[in-house]
Amino acid sequence: MAVGTEMVASVTLEDPATYNWANRYICSDLPPTEDFLNGYRIHNITPIPGGGYSIVGRLRPVLPDSIFNPPDYILHLTADGQVERAVMVNVDIKNQSFDQAGNLYLAASFTPQGQFDQTPVIVKLSSELAFLEAVVFDIPAVKSAFVENTQPTDFGISYNIEVFGETQPAIYGHLDTAFQPVIHKGYLFGDGTNINPDGSFVFGYTYIHTAPSYDYERGYYIAHSDPSGTIQGCPSLPVCMAIRDTLIEIEPITFLSAITDGPNLREVPYIFEPFTFESEPFCQEAFTPTAVFEWPDTLCKGAYQAPATPSAVGANTSQWTISGQGLDTVLQLWQLFPFEFTTPGTYTITHQVWLLGCEDVYERQVVILDSLQLNLAETYYLCPDEPLRIDLNATSNRRLREVRLDSVAVTGPLTFTQPGTYSITASDSYRGEVTDTIQIRLLEDDFPPPWLTLDTTDYRLCPEDFPLALTPRSDYTSQFLLDSGAAQAIPLAILRAGNYTVAAQVANCQFNLPVRVEERDCSPSVYLPNVFSPNRDGVNDRLFPQGTDFQALRLQIFDRWGQLVYTDTSDAPAWNGQIRGRVAPAGVYVAVFEFVNLKNDQTVTQTQDVVLVR
Numbered sequence: 001m002a003v004g005t006e007m008v009a010s011v012t013l014e015d016p017a018t019y020n021w022a023n024r025y026i027c028s029d030l031p032p033t034e035d036f037l038n039g040y041r042i043h044n045i046t047p048i049p050g051g052g053y054s055i056v057g058r059l060r061p062v063l064p065d066s067i068f069n070p071p072d073y074i075l076h077l078t079a080d081g082q083v084e085r086a087v088m089v090n091v092d093i094k095n096q097s098f099d100q101a102g103n104l105y106l107a108a109s110f111t112p113q114g115q116f117d118q119t120p121v122i123v124k125l126s127s128e129l130a131f132l133e134a135v136v137f138d139i140p141a142v143k144s145a146f147v148e149n150t151q152p153t154d155f156g157i158s159y160n161i162e163v164f165g166e167t168q169p170a171i172y173g174h175l176d177t178a179f180q181p182v183i184h185k186g187y188l189f190g191d192g193t194n195i196n197p198d199g200s201f202v203f204g205y206t207y208i209h210t211a212p213s214y215d216y217e218r219g220y221y222i223a224h225s226d227p228s229g230t231i232q233g234c235p236s237l238p239v240c241m242a243i244r245d246t247l248i249e250i251e252p253i254t255f256l257s258a259i260t261d262g263p264n265l266r267e268v269p270y271i272f273e274p275f276t277f278e279s280e281p282f283c284q285e286a287f288t289p290t291a292v293f294e295w296p297d298t299l300c301k302g303a304y305q306a307p308a309t310p311s312a313v314g315a316n317t318s319q320w321t322i323s324g325q326g327l328d329t330v331l332q333l334w335q336l337f338p339f340e341f342t343t344p345g346t347y348t349i350t351h352q353v354w355l356l357g358c359e360d361v362y363e364r365q366v367v368i369l370d371s372l373q374l375n376l377a378e379t380y381y382l383c384p385d386e387p388l389r390i391d392l393n394a395t396s397n398r399r400l401r402e403v404r405l406d407s408v409a410v411t412g413p414l415t416f417t418q419p420g421t422y423s424i425t426a427s428d429s430y431r432g433e434v435t436d437t438i439q440i441r442l443l444e445d446d447f448p449p450p451w452l453t454l455d456t457t458d459y460r461l462c463p464e465d466f467p468l469a470l471t472p473r474s475d476y477t478s479q480f481l482l483d484s485g486a487a488q489a490i491p492l493a494i495l496r497a498g499n500y501t502v503a504a505q506v507a508n509c510q511f512n513l514p515v516r517v518e519e520r521d522c523s524p525s526v527y528l529p530n531v532f533s534p535n536r537d538g539v540n541d542r543l544f545p546q547g548t549d550f551q552a553l554r555l556q557i558f559d560r561w562g563q564l565v566y567t568d569t570s571d572a573p574a575w576n577g578q579i580r581g582r583v584a585p586a587g588v589y590v591a592v593f594e595f596v597n598l599k600n601d602q603t604v605t606q607t608q609d610v611v612l613v614r
Helices: none
Strands: 007-015 018-027 038-049 053-059 070-079 081-089 092-098 104-111 119-125 131-138 145-153 157-164 170-175 179-188 191-195 202-209 215-224 240-247 250-252 255-259 298-300 317-323 329-331 345-355 357-368 379-382 388-390 402-405 406-412 414-415 422-425 432-442 457-460 469-470 479-482 493-494 498-506 511-519 525-527 546-548 550-558 565-566 587-597 602-612
Touching: 038 092, 053 092, 070 092, 070 104, 081 255, 119 157, 145 191, 157 191, 157 255, 170 202, 379 388, 479 493, 493 498, 550 602
Parallel strands: 092 145, 119 145, 298 357, 379 432, 457 511
Antiparallel strands: 007 018, 018 255, 038 053, 053 070, 070 081, 081 250, 092 104, 104 119, 104 145, 119 131, 131 240, 145 157, 157 170, 170 179, 191 202, 202 215, 317 329, 317 345, 345 357, 388 414, 402 406, 402 422, 422 432, 469 493, 479 498, 498 511, 525 546, 550 565, 550 587, 587 602
16 A cells, blocks of 8 residues: 555554554545655544544645645544544644534634635534534634634533734634624633633643733743633733634545554653742733834935834734825735835825734824935035035025035035035935035136126215116126125116125125215205395396306396396396396396206206396
C-alpha cells in the first residue's frame, strides 16, 4: 500500500506492552499517492456515548482545484474498531463533542472555495452523522477566526472562538438548545480552553500584552471564569458579532479497514523531578484600542508623515481612508501612508479599528500645502559700499523655520560681502524643505556707473510753477521711484515744496538722490496810487506805477463812463491828469496797468480805481 493513503488507529491500552486492537483504515474514494503530506490526518479521537469512537481529520486533497479548501472527514468506529459510518464535510474541524442524546457538535471554521479567510462555525449532526443545524459567527473586519472548542453544558452549547490578527483574542459564549445566543464575552487571551459542564471556562496562556506599548510579558497564566464568562475582578472586552444559520455540505464516503500488527510498544523510562511553581493573583488589563491618531494640521506636499497611533495597538485589524482632491484611497491593516500627497488642498483622513468585531472610527482634516519655494533670483549683486542682505522670509511662499547657508545654520537675513556661489537650504514647520544655489557678483562688473543722475537736485519755484517735472536718467532703467513709491516712468511730478528722494533700481541695488524743492514768493511788487492831485504844486502831480521787479508795458485810463481817455506805452508810463491837452475834471477814473513780473516772467494786468483831486 502506498504511503500516505492509509492511517492506523489503535485504542484501549491494557498494559504497557499490549493493546486490544489495531486497524489500518483506507478511504476507497481517494486515489493512492506517494506524497505523505497529501494523505490522511487525524485531528481528534473522542469516545461516542454508548460505545465506539469518533475520529475527525482531514483528507488532502480530493480534487486539484480544492487544494485551498480540503474537506475534513468524520469516521465512526464500533468499540472493536469496525467502520460504522463516515462522511466528508466542507468545514475545518478543530474539535468535537457529544451530548447525552449522542448528537455530535463540531467546533470548526468555514473557508469559502479558493480563499484563505476562515469564518467560525458550530455544526450539529445526529448520531447517524446527518446534518441537523449549524450557525456561523459573523465578526466584522475579522479575516480569520475559528471555533476552538464546543461542549454541551447547562446552557445548551458553549463555545470559545479564537480570532486571528495582530492579536489573538478569544470569545467565550453560550448558545441555548435552539442555537440562539445567550451571552458572549471577549478576552485578550485564550489558549488550551476547557469548557466545564456548568458552562464555566478554564483557559491558559503563556504570554500577555501590556498597554499601551503592547509589549510581550511571558509567564504561565491560568484563568477560571464563572458560567457567565466573568472572571471576578477582571474586565472583559465588548464583542460585536452576528450569529446566523447556515447549511453545511455533508457527503458519505467509504472507509475500508484491515487488521494490522500495529505499533511495536515498549517500555520507556521517564525521569520525574519536582518543580516549584509560585502563583499570585493576576488580571489582564483589557485595554480597548481606539482609532484616535495624532497628525499635523498642516503638512507640506511631498513630505511623509506616519500618524502616531499608540492607542490602536491591539486591534484585530485597521483601515485608513484618505479622501480629497480627487483621491479616495484605502490602506488596509497596518499600512501607514506608504505614499506622498502630491496635490495641495484639504484632505480627510479616516481611521477605523476593529477588535472582536467592534468598530471605532476617528477622522480629521489636514491641509497639504504647496511645495516650499524660496523664489530667489539666479544672480544677485553686491551694491557699492554695502553688504548684500536677503530676507528669505520675505521671498519665500511661507515663513521659514530653519535656514542653512553652505550647511551652516543662519538666523535673520542672509548677509553677503564677497562674490561667489552659495548654497541655501531652508525648511518650514510643515516638513517642507528646499535647496537653491545663487551667484553673487559685483554690480560694477556687469553694470558700470553712473547708475542715476539729475540735472539739479535743488529747486526754488513759484507756486504757479508746480507741479515740478523731474527727469532723472539711468542707462539701466526707465522706471524711477519717488519717495519709495511705485516705480513710474519719467517725468516724475512733484506737486509741492519739500524734501524728496528719487531712486533707481539697478539689478538688486537701489540708488538714491535727495531733491530739495522750495517755494518762493513770486507775487509782483507793484504799487499804483489810488488818488493824485495834478495841481502843479509839486506834490503828487502824476499817477505812475511804483515798485520793483517789473517791466511796464502799458498804462490806460478810463473815465467813469468807460471811455479810454489816456494811454502810455513807455518804459516809465505816467498820467499828468490831462486829456488830449486839456485839464481832466476831478472825479473817479479807472487805471489799467500791464507789466511783466520779472520774478517769474509772467505778464500781469492790474486794474484799480483812481480819484483825481483838484
